Each structure stands twice: as structure tokens, then as C-alpha cells.
Amino acid sequence: MKRFGRLVAVRALDLQVEPGQVFGFLGQNGAGKTTTIRMLLDLLRPTAGRAEILGHDCQADGLAARALVGYMPGEIGFYRDMTGRRALGVLAELARGAVRADRQRELCERMALDDADLDRPIREYSTGMKRKLAAVAAFQHDPPVLLLDEPTEGLDPLMQEAFYELLADARAGGTTVFLSSHVLSEVDRVCDRIGLLRAGELVLTAPIGEVRRTAPRLVRVTFRRPVAGPPSAWPPSIEIVEVAAARWIVRAYGSIGPVVESLGGLPVADLEVREPRLEDVVMAYYRGQQ
Amino acid sequence: MTRETAALVRHSARRFRAPVAIAAAALGAFQVLLCLAARELQREGMFQQILGLIPPFARELFGPVLVSMMSFPGIMALGYYHVAIVAVLVGLVIAIATEPAGEVETGFADLVLARAVPRGAVMTRSIVLLAGGAACVVAAMAVGTFFGLWLVGPAEASKPASSLVWKLAFSLWCVLACWGGVSLAIGAAARRRAVAASMAGSAAAALMLVDYLARFWKPARGAARLSPFHYYNPLDLVIGKPLPLGDIAVLLGTGAATAALAYLVFARRDL
Numbered sequence: 001m002k003r004f005g006r007l008v009a010v011r012a013l014d015l016q017v018e019p020g021q022v023f024g025f026l027g028q029n030g031a032g033k034t035t036t037i038r039m040l041l042d043l044l045r046p047t048a049g050r051a052e053i054l055g056h057d058c059q060a061d062g063l064a065a066r067a068l069v070g071y072m073p074g075e076i077g078f079y080r081d082m083t084g085r086r087a088l089g090v091l092a093e094l095a096r097g098a099v100r101a102d103r104q105r106e107l108c109e110r111m112a113l114d115d116a117d118l119d120r121p122i123r124e125y126s127t128g129m130k131r132k133l134a135a136v137a138a139f140q141h142d143p144p145v146l147l148l149d150e151p152t153e154g155l156d157p158l159m160q161e162a163f164y165e166l167l168a169d170a171r172a173g174g175t176t177v178f179l180s181s182h183v184l185s186e187v188d189r190v191c192d193r194i195g196l197l198r199a200g201e202l203v204l205t206a207p208i209g210e211v212r213r214t215a216p217r218l219v220r221v222t223f224r225r226p227v228a229g230p231p232s233a234w235p236p237s238i239e240i241v242e243v244a245a246a247r248w249i250v251r252a253y254g255s256i257g258p259v260v261e262s263l264g265g266l267p268v269a270d271l272e273v274r275e276p277r278l279e280d281v282v283m284a285y286y287r288g289q290q
Numbered sequence: 291m292t293r294e295t296a297a298l299v300r301h302s303a304r305r306f307r308a309p310v311a312i313a314a315a316a317l318g319a320f321q322v323l324l325c326l327a328a329r330e331l332q333r334e335g336m337f338q339q340i341l342g343l344i345p346p347f348a349r350e351l352f353g354p355v356l357v358s359m360m361s362f363p364g365i366m367a368l369g370y371y372h373v374a375i376v377a378v379l380v381g382l383v384i385a386i387a388t389e390p391a392g393e394v395e396t397g398f399a400d401l402v403l404a405r406a407v408p409r410g411a412v413m414t415r416s417i418v419l420l421a422g423g424a425a426c427v428v429a430a431m432a433v434g435t436f437f438g439l440w441l442v443g444p445a446e447a448s449k450p451a452s453s454l455v456w457k458l459a460f461s462l463w464c465v466l467a468c469w470g471g472v473s474l475a476i477g478a479a480a481r482r483r484a485v486a487a488s489m490a491g492s493a494a495a496a497l498m499l500v501d502y503l504a505r506f507w508k509p510a511r512g513a514a515r516l517s518p519f520h521y522y523n524p525l526d527l528v529i530g531k532p533l534p535l536g537d538i539a540v541l542l543g544t545g546a547a548t549a550a551l552a553y554l555v556f557a558r559r560d561l
Contacts, residue, residue: 038400038561041400041403041404042403043399043400043403043404043560043561044560044561045558045560063406063407063408064406066403066404066405066406066407067405067406069404069405071400071401071404071405073397073400073401073404075397076397076401077393077396077397077398077399077400077401078396078398078401079305079396079398081305090297090301091401091402091405093293093294093297093300094294094297094298094402094405094406094407095405095406096405096406134401137401147404
């Protein structure tokens with residue numbers, strides 16, 4: 001738990017991320033995602049409770065825990081008058097694991113930071129360039145754990161793609177990734193498991209496939225001619241979204257069999273089923289419906 | 291010093307080398323100019339003339355300090371006690387000491403302390419820079435003084451002893467070390483550098499004024515004991531008094547105690 005005066009930023013959070021897993025930490029702005037990550041890094045001290053990184057207590061054994069971590073903050077705080085190369089150099093010197101020059105060069109190339117960019121002062125960098133530099137700084141010592149706070153915010157689509165590839169390589173190498181985001185498509189694409197934080201409380205934690213399975217499917221039914229409204233006694237697993245003369249849209253939780261059964265005898269022209277999406281589940285949680 | 295602390299020291303030294311070098315060059319050159327000015331005043335017999343113009347009550351009020359100011363060593367020592375120079379130097383140590391607050395404000399502290407760097411390393415880095423930066427500037431002043439004495443110093447008999455220059459420089463360094471510790475403690479607790487610097491600067495200005503006031507107004511003398519400047523009397527050294535070890539102990543003790551407080555505060559706070 002973390003309290004700032006009267007505000008409880010994180011209240012009930014009990015989760016475990018398995019080694020080698022990519023964990024998506026979701027939540028709206030102010031839900032407590034960054035606070036959680038900063039507690040893992042011992043930048044904030046929890047009011048109550050404890051956390052561990054690969055068996056090291058984040059507070060009592062914080063140095064050992066942080067030696068295993070690569071961190072990409074949500075707000076990048078480089079000195080504006082430093083060059084990108086100098087910033088990477090300072091952060092490389094502070095990393096316990098030695099940083100190989102060829103690895104740093106490779107990461108810079110993958111994030112499209114050339115020598116001219118690296119020799120410019122950071123005050124001349126755009127937000128996206130600072131993010132790319134922060135990504136290199138987080139990955140350059142090949143840490144076994146990555147804590148990434150909204151890592152693709154401000155990156156253009158090409159660089160987002162390059163970043164996802166970096167992440168995929170890290171995952172293939174056995175790196176554990178804890179990624180906070182509110183970009184659901186990104187989480188859907190890269191994460192194995194998600195945790196959803198709402199107002200400082202963990203309201204959902206599940207493998208991403210399972211979350212998708214629990215998501216409702218949107219079924220659009222088109223009729224050959226106008227029909228009367230839907231029957232009053234629909235099965236409870238079906239929810240009406242929209243009703244028009246010759247078109248119904250319903251949300252089906254679980255199997256769509258009950259929808260098909262309910263349409264018996266009606267002049268159905270077409271049935272379109274949209275696959276369940278992570279967004280649908282998460283948005284429902286955001287709205288407090290589940 | 292750990293590897294991480296050494297890396298932080300190198301990084302910050304690079305950031306502060308320009309202001310420290312400029313202050314050292316300017317104040318070193320100023321000491322040379324003061325020696326030149328003192329020689330001119332002495333050559334033209336101005337010291338005696340000025341002293342003759344001062345009314346007896348003023349002489350009584352200021353005591354032997356006034357006479358010591360109106361001498362070659364008194365003018366030579368001006369750089370070590372003039373309020374503007376002391377203010378510049380205190381400003382420099384405040385700038386160095388509030389770097390941790392600036393790093394918290396910009397988020398650079400997050401990048402540094404998210405690695406296996408103990409929070410104490412940030413404080414140790416600042417202490418090394420404070421002690422080293424102040425020593426560089428004060429040493430440059432001493433070198434400027436020696437160069438001025440070599441260039442235009444009076445005859446051997448009335449030439450100020452080199453030990454006086456070192457004592458003046460050391461006393462000034464002690465005041466700066468004290469203010470460095472106080473500013474570091476403020477900087478360790480602050481979230482914004484401007485707030486920390488203005489708090490430390492206001493405290494320095496207020497306590498300097500209290501010390502000045504106490505020199506002329508008895509009721510302020512009790513409060514003046516709270517001012518580090520109360521324990522810094524370079525003109526006493528000029529008139530031949532020994533280095534006041536008690537005052538030096540107070541200055542260094544305050545600097546050490548406030549630096550220890552800074553470690554404690556920075557280790558316990560949320561960043």
C-alpha cells in the first residue's frame with residue numbers, strides 16, 4: 001500500500017510475475033501504475049507491504065534487486081545539456097553488469113539513433129528521441145528484469161515496431177518484463193498476462209488468452225425484411241446493444257449458441273460475429289461494470 | 291569511494307567545472323589586483339591618511355580591527371572577508387549542494403537510483419564536489435595572493451607571512467564547508483531546486499545580516515551565535531591572533547552534522 005497524505009495511491013495489490021513472462025500492467029491515468037513501479041525500484045517507500053524482484057526484497061535488499069533491473073521511466077529526466085552519448089555513458093557506468101560497446105551500438109541502430117543524434121545535446125531531442133535513448137539505456141546492460149513505464153508513448157509507429165521487436169528478443173532470451181501501459185492493442189500484442197489496476201486496487205489478473213475468452217463477442221444480425229423487436233426473454237448471456245427494423249446487434253457472453261437458437265424462425269440474411277477483444281474486457285472494468 | 295560514487299563525481303564535476311573554474315580564475319585575479327591596490331595605497335601613505343580621518347569614537351568602536359584593515363595585509367585579506375565575495379562563494383556552494391534536489395525535480399535521480407546505486411552515493415558525490423569545488427576556488431585565491439605578493443609585495447619586514455594566507459584560506463573554506471552542509475541538508479529534503487536554493491540563500495543572507503548587526507548592536511549578539519559567520523573573523527587573523535580552533539570546530543562540526551542529516555533525510559524520503 002502507498003499513501004500520499006490522504007490519498008491512497010495503491011491499496012490492494014497482490015501479484016506475482018513469473019520469470020520469463022511479459023506482464024502487462026494496465027490502468028487508467030492515476031490508477032497507481034507508476035507508483036507501483038517506483039515502489040519496486042525503492043524510489044518510493046511503501047506505507048505497508050513489501051515487494052521482491054527475483055527473491056530480493058525491494059527495500060531491504062534494494063541494491064541487489066535493482067542490479068537486476070533495466071528501467072524505462074514514463075517521464076524521461078535526462079540533463080538537457082548532456083549529449084545522448086554522454087547520458088548513455090553515465091548510465092552504463094552506473095550499471096552493475098558491464099555494458100558492451102557493441103551491444104549499445106546495436107541497440108542504438110535498432111532504435112534509429114545514429115552518431116549525429118548521439119552527439120547532439122538532449123535539449124535538441126524530440127520526445128520520441130528521448131524515449132528511444134531511454135529504451136537503449138534500459139536494455140543496454142541486458143538485465144534479467146525490465147520495468148517499462150508506458151514505453152511506447154511518443155514513439156512513431158515504425159519505432160513502436162522496433163521496440164516490440166526488442167521486447168520480443170528480450171522475451172526470447174528469458175527476460176521478465178513488467179510493462180505498464182494504457183495502449184490496449186500493445187498489451188494484447190506483447191503480453192502473456194495482464195493485471196488491471198483501478199483506483200489503486202488490482203481488479204483483474206489473468207493470462208491474456210483467458211481474458212480474451214471471457215470477453216463478449218459482438219454479433220450483428222441482418223434480416224431479409226423488417227422484423228418485430230427481439231423477444232423479451234433472452235437468455236441472460238445475451239445483451240442487446242442496438243435494435244433497428246432489419247438489424248440487431250447483440251453482445252454474447254460465452255457461446256453464441258443461444259443467439260442462434262433465439263433467431264429460429266426469423267428471416268436471417270446474415271450473421272456477423274466479431275472476435276472477442278481485450279479492449280472490451282478492460283473497458284468494462286474501467287467503467288466499473290465487472 | 292565506490293565505483294558508482296566515482297562515476298557520479300565524474301559526471302557532476304564535468305557539470306560544475308565551468309562555474310568553479312570561472313570563480314577560481316576571477317577571485318585569484320582579484321587577489322592579485324588587491325595586492326596591487328594595497329601597494330599603491332602603501333606607497334602613497336594613504337593608510338595613515340585614512341586612519342587620521344577616522345574620528346576617535348569610531349576607532350574605539352571598531353578597535354584594532356580598523357587599524358588592521360588599513361594596512362597592506364588588511365587590504366590583501368579583503369578578498370577573504372568582503373561580503374560580495376563571501377556571497378558569491380556561498381552561492382556557488384549552494385548551487386553545488388542543491389544538485390540532488392535538481393535531479394529529483396528533473397527525474398534524473400530516477401534514472402540513477404533505479405540502478406544499483408545507493409542513495410548515499412548521491413550525497414557522497416555532492417560532499418566530494420562541495421569540498422573539492424570550494425577548495426579549488428579558495429586555493430586559487432591563495433595562489434593569487436602569493437602571486438600578488440611575489441609581484442608587488444612590500445619589503446620582507448612588512449610582508450604578510452605565508453601562514454596568514456593559508457589561515458585565511460582555510461578559515462574561508464571552513465565557512466563554505468559549513469554552508470555546504472546546511473545547503474545539502476535543505477537540498478536533500480527538497481523536491482525543487484529553486485526552492486532549496488532560495489531557502490539556503492535566504493538563510494545565508496539573513497544570518498549574515500544578523501552577524502553584521504550583532505557587531506554594532508548588543509541585543510543581537512545572542513542570535514548571532516546561530517550564524518556561521520559569527521565564527522569567521524579573518525581580520526582577527528590579520529591582527530595576529532592564532533587560528534581560532536573553537537570557531538573552526540563549530541564550523542566544521544555544523545557542516546558535518548548537517549551533511550549527516552542530509553544522508554539521513556535523503557535515505558528516508560520518497561523521490
